Amino acid sequence: MIRALIKKTAGLSGPGKIIRYVTRFNPRILMYHGLTENPTTREWTQVAIDTFKEQMQYLRQFFHPVSLREMVAMLESGKIEPHAVTVTFDDGYKSNYDLAYPILKELGIPATIFITSRFVMPQSNRYLYLWPDLISVILKSHAPTAIDLDDLSLGQYNLSSERNIYSAHNEICERLKSVASTDNENVVAALYERFGDTIDDNRFSDFSPMTPENVRRLAADDLITIGAHSQNHPILSRLEPARLEEEIVGSKRDLEEITGVSISEFAYPNGRWRDINREVVEITARHFECAVLTETGLNLTGHNKYLLRRIGIGSNLDFRQYRAMLSGVYYIGQKPIVRLEEAKND
Ligand SMILES: [Zn+2]
Numbered sequence: 234m235i236r237a238l239i240k241k242t243a244g245l246s247g248p249g250k251i252i253r254y255v256t257r258f259n260p261r262i263l264m265y266h267g268l269t270e271n272p273t274t275r276e277w278t279q280v281a282i283d284t285f286k287e288q289m290q291y292l293r294q295f296f297h298p299v300s301l302r303e304m305v306a307m308l309e310s311g312k313i314e315p316h317a318v319t320v321t322f323d324d325g326y327k328s329n330y331d332l333a334y335p336i337l338k339e340l341g342i343p344a345t346i347f348i349t350s351r352f353v354m355p356q357s358n359r360y361l362y363l364w365p366d367l368i369s370v371i372l373k374s375h376a377p378t379a380i381d382l383d384d385l386s387l388g389q390y391n392l393s394s395e396r397n398i399y400s401a402h403n404e405i406c407e408r409l410k411s412v413a414s415t416d417n418e419n420v421v422a423a424l425y426e427r428f429g430d431t432i433d434d435n436r437f438s439d440f441s442p443m444t445p446e447n448v449r450r451l452a453a454d455d456l457i458t459i460g461a462h463s464q465n466h467p468i469l470s471r472l473e474p475a476r477l478e479e480e481i482v483g484s485k486r487d488l489e490e491i492t493g494v495s496i497s498e499f500a501y502p503n504g505r506w507r508d509i510n511r512e513v514v515e516i517t518a519r520h521f522e523c524a525v526l527t528e529t530g531l532n533l534t535g536h537n538k539y540l541l542r543r544i545g546i547g548s549n550l551d552f553r554q555y556r557a558m559l560s561g562v563y564y565i566g567q568k569p570i571v572r573l574e575e576a577k578n579d
Pocket residue numbers: 323324462466502503
């Protein structure tokens with residue numbers, strides 16, 4: 234018995250082992266975005282491929298990888314298998330297909346890939362990039378010269394170092410996430426109008442989308458589930474009502490047309506509590522089997538399947554920090570979220 238326990242909790246040292254054991258019935262959902270072959274990237278959303286491989290090998294060895302569908306069934310029935318974990322990716326980057334898929338396949342790890350549908354549809358992808366990545370691409374293309382965006386109410390930024398570019402990107406994106414969706418779109422269009430010609434797309438291939446054919450091939454593999462992530466990645470709580478349903482349901486329809494497969498899982502764009510509201514959740518629940526947030530933590534028996542927490546994995550984590558995140562140490566004492574109104578206490 235004790236030997237079995239020690240074996241089960243191996244791979245972590247000291248308190249980490251114990252915490253991992255204590256939280257074994259609180260399933261984790263991991264959130265990735267893209268991968269990169271550039272190990273020195275500072276883009277949080279782009280995890281180096283060797284790092285990702287090491288992380289997946291760790292999951293295979295010490296956790297129990299299951300599909301999101303299986304995890305939701307466990308949460309609903311209360312019959313949770315110990316150390317259950319689900320891998321997810323957001324947005325639909327080409328690296329999901331080129332770099333992540335072969336590793337998942339080799340290790341037999343299921344995953345859901347949530348796709349911003351218009352991002353992977355060449356005929357409707359106006360900028361080639363998701364709008365937050367377009368901001369990053371513009372800033373990097375403009376650096377090291379300072380940039381003045383006062384006329385767009387976005388401020389002025391010094392772009393003389395990577396750190397400055399990174400913080401300018403955060404500041405501009407936060408400003409754009411807090412305005413009405415049409416204003417956001419107008420400002421992004423104005424930025425593209427002004428700076429689009431300066432972008433060398435070859436430099437920014439890590440931000441490229443999958444092709445529809447890539448998506449089709451993934452959908453045809455039982456290991457991979459394609460989920461929806463809106464059509465254009467707007468902040469849903471800031472969208473005018475007329476477009477809300479179309480962004481949510483339209484992305485399901487787009488992806489079903491591409492794949493020929495029924496799409497039943499959804500990820501809220503940006504995914505924080507303030508990015509959704511009751512109406513968003515109600516529309517989602519009418520058309521999907523479950524939905525995930527970017528709010529961080531574990532999930533517990535009885536948890537609302539349209540308000541699933543995830544653990545975001547970015548390029549800033551070393552292996553020790555990754556294991557600590559996975560152990561659940563930061564989330565001890567979290568309660569299940571049953572109703573949206575409870576979210577303000579989370
Ligand atoms: Zn996203």
